Amino acid sequence: MSAVPATQAPAPKPKSYLENGHTVASWLLTGDHKRIAILYLISVSIFFLVGGIAAGMIRTELLLPKGVFLENDSYNKVFTLHGIVMIFFFLIPAIPAVLGNFLIPLMVGARDLAFPRLNLLSWYVYMAAGTLGVIVILLGGVDTGWTFYTPYSSLYSNSQVGLTIAAAFLAGFSSIFTGINFIATIHKMRAPGLTWFRLPLFVWAHYATSVIIILGTPVIAITLLLVGVERVFRIGIFSPELGGDPILFQHLFWFYSHPAVYIMILPAMGVISELISAFSRRPVFGYHFVAFSSLAIAGLGFLVWGHHMFVSGQSMYQGVVFSLISFLVAVPSAIKVFNWTATIYKGTVKLDTPMIYALGFIGLFLIGGLTGLYLSSMATDIHLHDTYFVVAHFHYVMVGGTIMGYLGGIHFWWPKMFGRMYPDNWGKLSAVIVFIGFNLTFMPQFVVGYLGMPRRYHYYYLQPEFQPYHIMSTLGSSVLGVGYFMPVLYLLWSLKYGKKVGDNPWGASGLEWETSSPPPTTNFLEMPIVTKEVYTYDAEKAEEEFEHRQELIEEVTG
Amino acid sequence: MWRLKFAPDQASTFAEQYDWLFWATTALTIFFTIVVGLLVIFFALRFREGKKVDRSNAHDHHLMLELTWSIIPLIMGLGIFGWASYLFVETRQPPKNALDIYVIGKQWMWHAQHSNGVRENNMLHLPSGTPVRLTMISQDVIHSFFIPAFRMKQDVIPGRYTQMWFTPTKPGVYNLFCTEYCGTQHSEMGGYVVVMEPSEYQEWLANGGDNVPVKPMTMVQKGEKIFKDKACFKCHGDQDIHEGPSLVGIYNQRRVMKDNSVRLADDEYLRQAMYDPYAHILKGYENTMPSYKPKSTDDLEGGLSEEDVLNVIEYIKSLRSSPTAPAPAIPPLATGVPPTEVPN
Numbered sequence: 001m002s003a004v005p006a007t008q009a010p011a012p013k014p015k016s017y018l019e020n021g022h023t024v025a026s027w028l029l030t031g032d033h034k035r036i037a038i039l040y041l042i043s044v045s046i047f048f049l050v051g052g053i054a055a056g057m058i059r060t061e062l063l064l065p066k067g068v069f070l071e072n073d074s075y076n077k078v079f080t081l082h083g084i085v086m087i088f089f090f091l092i093p094a095i096p097a098v099l100g101n102f103l104i105p106l107m108v109g110a111r112d113l114a115f116p117r118l119n120l121l122s123w124y125v126y127m128a129a130g131t132l133g134v135i136v137i138l139l140g141g142v143d144t145g146w147t148f149y150t151p152y153s154s155l156y157s158n159s160q161v162g163l164t165i166a167a168a169f170l171a172g173f174s175s176i177f178t179g180i181n182f183i184a185t186i187h188k189m190r191a192p193g194l195t196w197f198r199l200p201l202f203v204w205a206h207y208a209t210s211v212i213i214i215l216g217t218p219v220i221a222i223t224l225l226l227v228g229v230e231r232v233f234r235i236g237i238f239s240p241e242l243g244g245d246p247i248l249f250q251h252l253f254w255f256y257s258h259p260a261v262y263i264m265i266l267p268a269m270g271v272i273s274e275l276i277s278a279f280s281r282r283p284v285f286g287y288h289f290v291a292f293s294s295l296a297i298a299g300l301g302f303l304v305w306g307h308h309m310f311v312s313g314q315s316m317y318q319g320v321v322f323s324l325i326s327f328l329v330a331v332p333s334a335i336k337v338f339n340w341t342a343t344i345y346k347g348t349v350k351l352d353t354p355m356i357y358a359l360g361f362i363g364l365f366l367i368g369g370l371t372g373l374y375l376s377s378m379a380t381d382i383h384l385h386d387t388y389f390v391v392a393h394f395h396y397v398m399v400g401g402t403i404m405g406y407l408g409g410i411h412f413w414w415p416k417m418f419g420r421m422y423p424d425n426w427g428k429l430s431a432v433i434v435f436i437g438f439n440l441t442f443m444p445q446f447v448v449g450y451l452g453m454p455r456r457y458h459y460y461y462l463q464p465e466f467q468p469y470h471i472m473s474t475l476g477s478s479v480l481g482v483g484y485f486m487p488v489l490y491l492l493w494s495l496k497y498g499k500k501v502g503d504n505p506w507g508a509s510g511l512e513w514e515t516s517s518p519p520p521t522t523n524f525l526e527m528p529i530v531t532k533e534v535y536t537y538d539a540e541k542a543e544e545e546f547e548h549r550q551e552l553i554e555e556v557t558g
Numbered sequence: 559m560w561r562l563k564f565a566p567d568q569a570s571t572f573a574e575q576y577d578w579l580f581w582a583t584t585a586l587t588i589f590f591t592i593v594v595g596l597l598v599i600f601f602a603l604r605f606r607e608g609k610k611v612d613r614s615n616a617h618d619h620h621l622m623l624e625l626t627w628s629i630i631p632l633i634m635g636l637g638i639f640g641w642a643s644y645l646f647v648e649t650r651q652p653p654k655n656a657l658d659i660y661v662i663g664k665q666w667m668w669h670a671q672h673s674n675g676v677r678e679n680n681m682l683h684l685p686s687g688t689p690v691r692l693t694m695i696s697q698d699v700i701h702s703f704f705i706p707a708f709r710m711k712q713d714v715i716p717g718r719y720t721q722m723w724f725t726p727t728k729p730g731v732y733n734l735f736c737t738e739y740c741g742t743q744h745s746e747m748g749g750y751v752v753v754m755e756p757s758e759y760q761e762w763l764a765n766g767g768d769n770v771p772v773k774p775m776t777m778v779q780k781g782e783k784i785f786k787d788k789a790c791f792k793c794h795g796d797q798d799i800h801e802g803p804s805l806v807g808i809y810n811q812r813r814v815m816k817d818n819s820v821r822l823a824d825d826e827y828l829r830q831a832m833y834d835p836y837a838h839i840l841k842g843y844e845n846t847m848p849s850y851k852p853k854s855t856d857d858l859e860g861g862l863s864e865e866d867v868l869n870v871i872e873y874i875k876s877l878r879s880s881p882t883a884p885a886p887a888i889p890p891l892a893t894g895v896p897p898t899e900v901p902n
């Protein structure tokens with residue numbers, strides 16, 4: 001794609017969005033999607049740290065069959081905190097609200113998102129939800145698990161269920177606001193010439209995600225509200241003691257929460273499409289298939305929620321249907337993986353940090369997706385349901401998938417956001433450490449789950465045979481922790497000391513690279529007009545250029 | 559230092575069938591992970607920048623390829639789906655001759671009762687080689703009854719019965735877990751399943767289970783006593799009368815309701831008839847029966863506990879078996895020994 005100047009007036013190089021105001025108010029009252037993305041970047045990182053500390057406590061506690069330092073109730077509160085923070089405050093907003101927010105207007109050639117104030121409101125609502133979350137912790141925490149199953153949550157738990165529900169409710173609205181913004185922007189604000197099929201797959205993925213957010217999130221909001229109503233007013237909705245139905249809660253909960261796993265993974269898949277293409281110098285293979293598979297996942301994803309309930313007491317016939325559709329929804333995920341693989345074929349591959357993360361993503365997502373099949377087959381799920389096997393499965397997709405995608409994206413667009421480069425060797429090292437640490441942490445959990453270790457267990461003193469796997473997992477998690485902490489250090493370092501780079505250090509093709517890095521507040525100085533197809537990479541030319549460059553280097557040095 | 563265990567014990571007929579499917583899926587998983595993983599690594603290295611390889615004529619899309627890699631996984635997936643669904647449907651259909659055992663879950667213990675009235679907590683004794691059906695209910699929150707060695711699990715929910723069945727194959731002691739998070743001591747809500755030779759099991763039952771000094775009443779006897787104490791017989795005699803229908807022989811029969819719908823009088827139906835009598839009214843009757851639902855699990859106050867209800871259901875079932883069954887109108891206690899309740 002190229003930006004053809006629409007007006008001929010030469011403009012002076014403008015201030016970047018980072019230089020446009022240095023006061024606190026210029027950040028906290030900004031309507032600039034790029035600044036809001038930075039606000040989100042800081043906030044989700046803090047929540048990731050909080051969730052990570054909780055994870056460390058869980059892993060430490062499980063080193064010994066009788067626990068190490070927590071009481072029953074505190075353990076239950078810690079794993080609940082971990083789940084709620086990671087899912088509602090990190091995984092769901094991470095890629096859309098940080099990378100999506102920053103990049104979608106740039107990728108469609110717009111000045112900003114459609115509703116800048118709504119965008120800022122979304123961040124404030126998110127922060128309000130987060131603040132409520134912190135208050136919950138200060139008041140003693142909550143112990144229902146992130147799944148809030150009734151009647152435990154509505155009648156039996158003595159912890160801060162009400163406030164937690166309010167926090168999750170608010171967090172949901174913040175993502176709804178983001179979703180609305182993305183849909184409106186993608187529909188109405190594409191630059192002239194930027195047809196739907198010239199949109200990067202990152203944008204397609206965010207479009208599909210936004211549809212899920214808008215259709216699904218209101219359901220969880222109402223459901224949690226009903227739990228609150230039953231808890232406070234004792235009106236029977238989910239509790240049989242009061243005349244309600246506890247399985248109804250599970251239906252409503254998973255009607256949102258299954259699609260929510262796609263809210264978490266689709267944006268990461270969008271990132272991976274961009275990275276694989278840019279670092280193989282090839283257009284994404286089967287662009288249309290990859291684009292439509294996102295929509296297929298968004299649609300079918302709403303029809304499989306019952307696969308979380310095979311042993312809950314739902315009807316057998318329901319189970320069969322949910323199982324069948326779950327197998328169907330696996331196909332679009334497989335299509336994506338095969339297309340990425342085919343994209344690398346005959347490319348000119350550069351193994352820079354973002355690409356290492358992307359390749360790691362493919363490996364981990366493969367295992368995560370394939371182990372989903374064990375859980376979608378009703379018979380195998382009977383034994384594996386609610387054991388560490390499920391825990392391992394969803395960490396492979398959510399941590400292995402989403403976080404690898406997120407970190408890969410952050411490393412790719414870091415120079416876009418800040419105009420400086422981090423040390424590439426440190427980046428590669430962190431990607432490799434994350435990949436190894438991740439597998440050490442979660443591979444043993446498949447085995448211990450198959451052996452029968454239930455999830456959400458504090459003790460396993462009657463089953464010492466589980467311990468070796470817990471020890472491996474805990475050791476792995478400390479490696480993983482190092483892997484996650486390294487980027488924090490060198491990325492922060494690079495803000496001040498990193499090498500300044502040009503506007504397009506990767507030579508990537510997206511419209512977002514056609515403005516300066518970091519971009520000016522208005523994104524583009526002239527209205528960009530798109531005349532080229534998407535992903536105008538040429539592997540053969542890239543190779544020639546590379547060889548030419550090598551020759552020049554040899555001439556100079558040798 | 560440790561002997562690593564890679565697979566749980568295999569101690570039920572289902573576990574054997576289960577493991578075939580499990581390892582077949584594992585083979586597929588490993589195969590695809592390795593093939594795709596190796597391809598990715600191979601391509602990434604072979605086509606690295608600076609490698610002099612042929613990059614000409616690369617495709618950007620290819621319909622046949624797309625169809626191939628959509629349809630082949632789809633067919634394999636459907637194969638697994640069919641196999642798994644077949645097995646699953648079997649796990650939902652207990653054989654008619656299955657041994658009935660009743661389980662109540664509560665925060666944080668399991669409570670089981672065998673049909674001759676022997677009770678046990680956090681333990682379950684079973685005969686090998688016999689199909690066993692558990693009918694389960696919770697007194698408070700949702701729990702889940704999980705026996706890894708049987709590869710079998712079922713949520714136990716408040717407000718209605720769920721069932722599971724299996725045929726233990728190998729005598730031995732196996733883990734029993736609660737796998738639905740249920741509060742503070744969730745991780746300690748478990749114990750052991752003891753599978754015995756059928757003859758040993760009979761002996762164990764006849765001796766009243768573990769450390770039980772006196773012979774307990776059977777479930778039918780307990781149910782009969784409740785039937786008398788609560789004066790159920792006033793309305794439910796050996797014949798249908800104006801006050802209420804007879805319960806003789808109704809178990810598992812079709813009953814016609816006021817609105818002409820037909821319902822099967824199974825365990826769930828009978829429980830509802832006691833706890834929530836107006837949920838279904840028989841044709842020819844009015845809303846006259848009181849509800850026996852207790853105020854709460856701690857305060858029974860004229861109501862029946864979940865365990866009482868199970869006993870009464872066993873009693874109602876027994877009214878079917880012989881035509882000469884004692885007419886429930888004047889219920890005598892069947893055995894002479896004054897029943898002593900075994901404290902739990």
Ligand code: HEM
Binds near residue numbers: 147262264327373375
């Ligand atoms: C091919 C794709 C996938 C299939 C077939 C699949 C299948 C399943 C099934 C059947 C379960 C229920 C297991 C049980 O509770 O017994 C499950 C659990 C779960 N999956 Fe997946 N899954 C897939 C991909 C994903 C992705 C992409 C994510 C998230 C990014 C994800 C996140 C989860 C989570 C969070 C749970 C557990 C929720 C809980 O119980 O707390 N899955 N998956």
Ligand SMILES: [Cu+2]
Binds near residue numbers: 257258307
């Ligand atoms: Cu799901």
Ligand SMILES: [Cu+2]
Binds near residue numbers: 740
């Ligand atoms: Cu439990």
